Amino acid sequence: MxxxxxxxxxxxxxxxxxxxxSVLVETARQGAVAAYRQNDQTLARQIIEGDKAINQQACDIDEACLKLLALxxxxxLDLRRIVGYARAVINLERLGDEAVNIAEGALVGAGLPGDCDGALMELSDHVAGMLALASRSFVEDDVDAAMDVCRLDERARELAVAAMRCITEALSRCQAAPEDGVRAILACRSFERMAGHAANLGEIxxxxxxxxxxxxxCQPR
Amino acid sequence: MQHSVKMAAVDLDFYYGRFKALESINLEIPERRVTALIGPSGCGKSTFLRCLNRMNDLIAGTRTEGAVLLDGVKVNVPSLDVVELRRKVGMVFQKPNPFPKTIFENVAYGLRVGGVTDRNYISSQVEKSLIAAGLFTEVKDRLHDSALGLSGGQQQRLCIARAVALEPEVLLMDEPASALDPIATQKIEELIAELKRNYTIAIVTHSMQQAARVSDLTAFFYMGKLVEVGPTEAIFTRPANQQTEDYVTGRFG
Incomplete structure (x- = not known):
């Protein structure tokens, strides 16, 4: 032929x-975490505004996939690549949305209750590692790296549970303002979802x- | 659903003179399924197809080693009646080749040559075959017109009707739609889907999309060897062999 x-x-x-x-999304994630930790509202607004570009690029890639499928x-492998990329952009777009959710927490003055800073940032760092590995797996078509991302999701869940427990205990001991506690729990959920999307990228x-x-x-179906 | 093996090649080698065109082919063709043979030009797929009803016997200096089986019986033996084999294993070629006769006589030809004289039987068989080939409604009012007046797509379906009239068990198709336009191709492909209810079909095609659309099994040949055979869905989504992957994705060939 x-x-x-x-x-x-x-x-x-x-x-x-x-x-x-994926580079744009990673930049958004880093910015959202920095805005949250430093209560940087200017940076938070930039992240929220920047999500439009992520959404637009996701739509453009989706259309390009559709066009290649049709024409x-x-x-x-070519079919799997296009279907895979179409699925990947959905996850990347949602990763961008989670970065926005974290940035919105910073915008309304998020604080970290009690001494849960370490637990939440351990989760954040773990997610950052997962996303870096997922990106590398896509750049190099590296299946081993992708499988590692998938396996790391379990640890992310454990870290999310530990961070949420810390926050709820701080709230129950009245060591944190309820608003801060709720925002921190929401941030926790955003990180946990990010880990899930990173694991999806590995599977893809x-x-x-x-x-x-x-x-x-992470087992074959 | 399991389908029994209708035809099979067992350690089949084929030679054009000293040139070995097929090497150690082991392939089972399941009953009432469509098996597509794909591969680049010169890979041996058409040669293999012609081994199944010994059309290669017509070429001087050719020989086979190993076995071609029909219902478990070896057919590549000199004692076998080749005419009877070709009645059971019919063939449709790349270019429609109707005889310069009427539409009716084209379909009746094989029956008459086979010694059938019962006019009622011949008439009913012609009608039945034209219906099976999806052509009857288009030609029923001009059965005694020349077949050469039909369009290319109609001529190819007439050739299918001509093959079907002999009630074969297996239909071999060598790029049956490659000379046809997209609409005529679509009709042939629809017809193949209908015909597989009653016939075992092996089809050679250069069109990946056609193989994907019409076949249940796909066999990939390369340089005279069978590289991979499997369910068509698997060959076109996750082939096991890298050569198959490279071929179906257009990276070589």
């Missing part, structure tokens, strides 16, 4: 756009490269 060099060049470009989107009728990369659909606990 005829060579599909042009189509494969378009696929490479699509991969580049997904990776560029090129891809199969095998495994699907793209290996054609294997992972179920709960």
């Amino acid at each position: 005829e060579s599909r060099a042009h189509f494969h060049a378009e696929l490479d470009a699509l991969k580049g756009r997904v990776i560029a989107l 090129e009728q891809p199969v095998a 990369l495994v699907f793209i490269v290996k054609g294997v659909i992972l179920s709960q606990k």
Whole structure:
């Protein structure tokens, strides 16, 4: 059959756009965490405003995927790549939304109750590590890195539970203002969801490269 | 649902003179399923198809080693009646090749050559075959017009009707839609889906999309070898072999 060099060049470009989107999302995540920790309302507003660009890029990539599916009728790895990228942008777009949620907490004056700062930031750092690994797996088509991201989700849940317990205990001991406690719990939930989206990205990369659909606990379905 | 094996190649080698065109082919063709044979030009897929009803016997200097089985019986033996084999294993070619006769006589031809003289039987068989080939409603008022006046797509369906009239058990199709426009191709593909209710079909195609649309099983040939065979869905979503992946995604060939 005829060579599909042009189509494969378009696929490479699509991969580049997904990776560029992941860089935007990572920048938003870092900014949201910094805004939350430092109560930086200016930075928080920038993150919220910047989400429009993330949403727009996600839509553009989604349309590009649809176009390639319709016009090129891809199969095998090419098909998995396009379907995978379309799924990945959904997760990246939602990661951007969680960054916005955290930034909104900063905007209304979020504080960290009691001595839960360490627990929440441990969770935040863990999520940052997961996202960095997920991005690397996409850049290098690295299945091992993707599987590691998937497995790290369990630890993220444990850290989220520990952080929430710390916050609720601080609230019950009246060591934190209720508003701060609620915002911190919401931030906790945002980090936990971020970890879930990072794990999804890992699963998607495994699907793209290996054609294997992972179920709960990172096992092949 | 399990389908029994209708035809099979067992350690099949095929030679054009000293050139080995097929090497150690082991492939089972399940009954009442469509098996697509894909691969780049010169990979041996059409040669393999023609081994199934010994059309290659018509080429001087060819020989086979190993076995081709029909219902478990070896057919590549000199003692076998080739005419009877080809009645059971019919063939449709790339270019429609109707005889310069009427539509009716084209379909009746095989029956007459086979010694059938009962006019009522021939008439009913012609009608039945044209219906099976999805052509009857289009030609029923001009059965005695020349077949050469039909469009390319109609001519190809007439050739299918001609093959079906002999009530074969297996239909071999060698790129049956490659000379047709998209609408005629679509009709042939719809027809294949209907025909597999009653016939075992093996089809050679250069169109990946066609193989994906019409077949249940896909076999990928490369340089005379069978590289991979499996459910069509698996071949086109997650092939096990890297060569298959590279071929179906257009990275070579």
